[in-house]
Amino acid sequence: MSIAEERLRIQVELDARKTQLERNMLGQFATPPALAEQIVRATLPFLPESGPIRFLEPALGTGSFFQAVHSLAGNRIEKAVGVEIDHAFARASSRMWSGYPLSVIEADFTLIDPIAIGYTSNLLITNPPYVRHHHIEAEQKRNLVKLSGRVSGIQPSGLAGLYIHFMLIAHRWLTPGAVSAWLIPSEFMDVNYGAELKKYLTEKVELLRIHRFAPEDVQFDDALVTSTVVIFRNRAPHLGTAVSYTIGGSMDQPREVSDITIETLRALRKWSTLPELGYSDQKPNLTLGDAFSIRRGIATGDNKFFIRPLSEFQTLGIPNEFLKPILPSPRNVRELVVEAGESGYPVLHEQLALFDCSFPELELQRLFPLVYTLVQEGKDSGVDEGYLCKGRSPWYSHERREPPPLLCTYMGRPKHGEPPFRIIRNKSRAIATNVYLLLYPKPWVTKADLDGKLLDRVAEQLRKLGATEFTSEGRVYGGGLHKMEPKELARLPLCLAELETANRGFVQNVLFERRSPYDGNPLAQSLLSAGENLR
Numbered sequence: 001m002s003i004a005e006e007r008l009r010i011q012v013e014l015d016a017r018k019t020q021l022e023r024n025m026l027g028q029f030a031t032p033p034a035l036a037e038q039i040v041r042a043t044l045p046f047l048p049e050s051g052p053i054r055f056l057e058p059a060l061g062t063g064s065f066f067q068a069v070h071s072l073a074g075n076r077i078e079k080a081v082g083v084e085i086d087h088a089f090a091r092a093s094s095r096m097w098s099g100y101p102l103s104v105i106e107a108d109f110t111l112i113d114p115i116a117i118g119y120t121s122n123l124l125i126t127n128p129p130y131v132r133h134h135h136i137e138a139e140q141k142r143n144l145v146k147l148s149g150r151v152s153g154i155q156p157s158g159l160a161g162l163y164i165h166f167m168l169i170a171h172r173w174l175t176p177g178a179v180s181a182w183l184i185p186s187e188f189m190d191v192n193y194g195a196e197l198k199k200y201l202t203e204k205v206e207l208l209r210i211h212r213f214a215p216e217d218v219q220f221d222d223a224l225v226t227s228t229v230v231i232f233r234n235r236a237p238h239l240g241t242a243v244s245y246t247i248g249g250s251m252d253q254p255r256e257v258s259d260i261t262i263e264t265l266r267a268l269r270k271w272s273t274l275p276e277l278g279y280s281d282q283k284p285n286l287t288l289g290d291a292f293s294i295r296r297g298i299a300t301g302d303n304k305f306f307i308r309p310l311s312e313f314q315t316l317g318i319p320n321e322f323l324k325p326i327l328p329s330p331r332n333v334r335e336l337v338v339e340a341g342e343s344g345y346p347v348l349h350e351q352l353a354l355f356d357c358s359f360p361e362l363e364l365q366r367l368f369p370l371v372y373t374l375v376q377e378g379k380d381s382g383v384d385e386g387y388l389c390k391g392r393s394p395w396y397s398h399e400r401r402e403p404p405p406l407l408c409t410y411m412g413r414p415k416h417g418e419p420p421f422r423i424i425r426n427k428s429r430a431i432a433t434n435v436y437l438l439l440y441p442k443p444w445v446t447k448a449d450l451d452g453k454l455l456d457r458v459a460e461q462l463r464k465l466g467a468t469e470f471t472s473e474g475r476v477y478g479g480g481l482h483k484m485e486p487k488e489l490a491r492l493p494l495c496l497a498e499l500e501t502a503n504r505g506f507v508q509n510v511l512f513e514r515r516s517p518y519d520g521n522p523l524a525q526s527l528l529s530a531g532e533n534l535r
Contacts, residue, residue: 003096004033004067010092011062017088028086031064031127031183040068042251043125043181043231046208052078056121056173058109058128058166060084063093065125066102077101081119083109110144110165114173122175127183131162133193144169154200157193164188164197171204174234179208186212186226189271202266206233207243212272214248214255237262245274286500288462289490292406292439296486297432298399300354301388305378306398307433310345310353317370323353325430330409330422336463337425337456344403344429354431358397401431404438405455406462411435411483419470420482425459437489448499461496469493 001009011030018028047053053076057065060082070077080102084090090106097104105112114120133141141158148168149155156164163184174180188194189212201207209231229251241262248255260274268274288294300306313323325345327333333348341347357364357371364372375396378384389395405426412420424436432438441455448454469492470484494500 006096007062007064007067008033010096011064014062014088014092028061029127029130030061033064033067035183036064036068037071038251039181039183039229040065040072040125042209042211042229043123043179044069044073046179046231046233047123050076052076053080053123054078054119054121054175055080056119056124056126056170057082058124058126058170058173060093060104061089061127063097063102065127066097066100069123069125070100079103079119081105081121083107083112085109110147110169119173120175120178121173122178124170124174124178124180126166126181128163128166130185133159133161136162152200152204154196154204156196159191159193160196161185161193164194167197168200171200171234176234178234179231180205180234181229181231183227183229186228186272189228198265198271201230201232202237202262204236206235206237206241207262207265208232209244209246210271211246211251211254212248239263286494286496287490288439288492288494289487290442291445291458291494291499292441292490294486294490295401295438295440296410297434297436297438298354298401299388299434300398301386301392301395302378302383303433305381305383306355306396307352308355310351313353313355316374318355318374319368319371322355322357322368322371324356325403325428326352326354327407327426327430327432327436328352329433329435330412333424335424336422336459338428338430340428346426346428346430354398355396356398358394360394401438402440403429403431404436404440406439406459407432408437408439408462408484408489409435410437411481413480413482419465421470421484423459423462425456437484437486439489445499454498458494458496458499461494462492465492 015028015030053069053073055066055069055077057063057080060066061084063082066080066082069080078101080100082093082097082102083105084093085106085108087106090104093102094104105117136144144162144165145156145158145160148160148165152168152171154168156168163182167182167184170180188197207230209229211229213227213229239262242259243262243265245258245260246254246256258274265271307326310323310325320343325343327338327346328348328350332350335348339347341351345351345353355374357375359368359371361372361375364375378396383389384395392398403426407424407426409422409424412422414420441449445454470482
């Protein structure tokens, strides 16, 4: 059995000892051999053609990257160090690679001082642990933020994942001119907590290449994340130099190739949209966030208990005062316009209701015994001990939400060139759960609705936006699943002439202060003539 086959056998055996959840929390996602070789082949040309290699792998695992480096440039390896926090992996790698120029250190990479062990590297290639910030203990997180800032000169956000800290802390291991390649989640390109890493890549080091794998090409069987390879050299960047930005396919044969200047990258808020034709990072004249307040739908803590067919609650004798109309999940709402039926419930195949009550249990027992019985059934099932429910008082009450006139689905996959998200016009009294984003017009927009049909026109205009407008603001996960957060949706352009003209200041001046420097403007005249009715 070859060393490559032996390594894969050990990898499978060790992975099987942990559950998927445990591996997710530890960020253990093994790099496939073909991908490791691909990254190494793309990185080695940035080193001098000859000369010794001092290799570093901060998250060794079973050594997929060391194997690739040894296969492609083994005669140049002077020394290699692999750091691994997991005892089983460290012990297995020590045995497997004995006789090779690799020293395995069993430790937390972030806690090792390279000066203390007398080792620095001119080549670092790794797939750092993908551990989300909420899986990092509070004290450890504080220490990581301090150390990352001290080492790199860049202070990361407390929301940064462990891989960002690895990248910043690894800076102290690099010799001048050293080359690094990092296989990391693409999310850093778009999220707020990725801003510090982008600053590091454009101000502290010389960024050489970015390769963004296509969302549909998931690189790991056990992690639904889109992946990016970032290659840089440890020296100050030169303004005017271009970074090779490649997309899709493999690193050897990318689908798209572009050159992006450092100045462009520094100025852009989002990197994942590059180098798509026609993308602009400039704020449009009017955005959705200028005209609407956008909130997530409610999180009940237990949809099966709180959300049921209206008929079921009626059979249980639950009074209407404790029930609110609520929309089904997006897969059960195909309508673009949800009309209102009896009592404001949506005209859909099935009418659902949300149980929401603020009465204390003792009052329920005395005044509404059937509601009290329902609450006790929830307690018997442990609903009250859920993460969200136990933080509410009473546990069977919910956040306040008014019926939203417009909704946007929270997640989706694009089909046939259509956007992955749907805009729904809601004319019912239904609220929605957190699988939707809820849009509420701001007062100035309500005042500008002269014929009562403005929201219909807004919905129609938003549906005309192409997939690029939506995906350039949202974020994407492995397998092509897109997600949109409220702040991202708020940045979408709202290209409706009547609202672009009736900007906030304009409506404020004309309607509320009765100013008239707008003589000859048709909208101003119509607003002034309708002003009394709008008040």
